[in-house]
Amino acid sequence: MMMHRAFGLACGVWALASVASLAQNTPLVVELYTSQGCSSCPPADDLFAQMTEDPNLIPLALHVDYWDYIGWIDKFAKPQYTQRQKAYAKAAGSRMIYTPQMIVAGESRVEGNDPDSILGAIQKEAAVVSDVSLSVQREGGALRIRVEGTASSAPMRVQLVRYQPEKTVTIEHGENAGKTVTYHNIVTRWERVADWNGGQPLDMSLPIEGDEPAVVLVQRDGPGRILAAARVD
Numbered sequence: 001m002m003m004h005r006a007f008g009l010a011c012g013v014w015a016l017a018s019v020a021s022l023a024q025n026t027p028l029v030v031e032l033y034t035s036q037g038c039s040s041c042p043p044a045d046d047l048f049a050q051m052t053e054d055p056n057l058i059p060l061a062l063h064v065d066y067w068d069y070i071g072w073i074d075k076f077a078k079p080q081y082t083q084r085q086k087a088y089a090k091a092a093g094s095r096m097i098y099t100p101q102m103i104v105a106g107e108s109r110v111e112g113n114d115p116d117s118i119l120g121a122i123q124k125e126a127a128v129v130s131d132v133s134l135s136v137q138r139e140g141g142a143l144r145i146r147v148e149g150t151a152s153s154a155p156m157r158v159q160l161v162r163y164q165p166e167k168t169v170t171i172e173h174g175e176n177a178g179k180t181v182t183y184h185n186i187v188t189r190w191e192r193v194a195d196w197n198g199g200q201p202l203d204m205s206l207p208i209e210g211d212e213p214a215v216v217l218v219q220r221d222g223p224g225r226i227l228a229a230a231r232v233d
Helices: 002-023 041-051 079-091 115-126
Strands: 028-034 057-063 101-104 108-111 133-139 142-148 156-170 180-196 202-207 214-220 226-232
Touching (some): 028 041, 028 115, 028 226, 057 079, 057 156, 079 180, 101 115, 108 115, 142 156, 142 214, 156 202, 180 202
Parallel strands (some): 028 057, 057 180
Antiparallel strands (some): 101 108, 133 142, 142 202, 156 214
16 A cells, blocks of 8 residues: 555656746756665655656766665665765754655755655756756767856856766675565766866866766755756767
C-alpha cells in the first residue's frame, strides 16, 4: 500500500515539476545525498531514478562516505561530497547530516524518501525566477560558457559537474547486503571553475575531456541558491 502511494506521489512530483518550471528560466538542480550502505536509501534512489526522466530537472546523486564503516564501501563515495553536505548544513545553521537527503536548487533540504516533502520543495523552488542566465555549448574539446544578468555583487561560483548516467551494483555486505540497486546520475567530479560577482558578463572556454555528461551551474557562495544550470550531453 505504501509503495503504491509513494509511486503515485512520485508521478505527481514529476508532473508538477514539468508544469511549474515553465515559470522559470532554468532547470531545477536536485542533489541526492545517498549511500550504498544506508538501508533507508533504496526507496530514495528509486524516486530519484524517476526524476532523471524529467528534462526540467537536473538530478545529481552524491554518494557520501560516512556509511562505509558499517561493512560495505561505496565506491561512488568521495569525502568531498560529505563535505559539501556538511557545508549545506552549516549554512542552514544545522549540525546534522543524514541520508537519504535531497537538496533542491541549493535551498530546500528535505528527506530523500519523503515524496510529500520533495513535492513541496520542487513546487516552492520552481516558483522562483532567477535573474541569472547561463548558456553552455560544446565547441570541439571545450565548453563555451556565458553567464550574465544580475547586478548583485554577492559572490557566486561557476561549477562543473560530471556524472555517470547509470550503474547497477550488487551489494554484498552491510545493511543492504543481498540487494541489487541501479543507481542514476552518479556524480564523478564536482569542481569550482570560476568566481563571478555579477554585473559584467562572464565569458569563458573550459577544456573538457571524456564522454560523461556535464552540468554547469551558477551558485551563490555558502553554498546557497543555485541560480542557473545547464546540462550538456
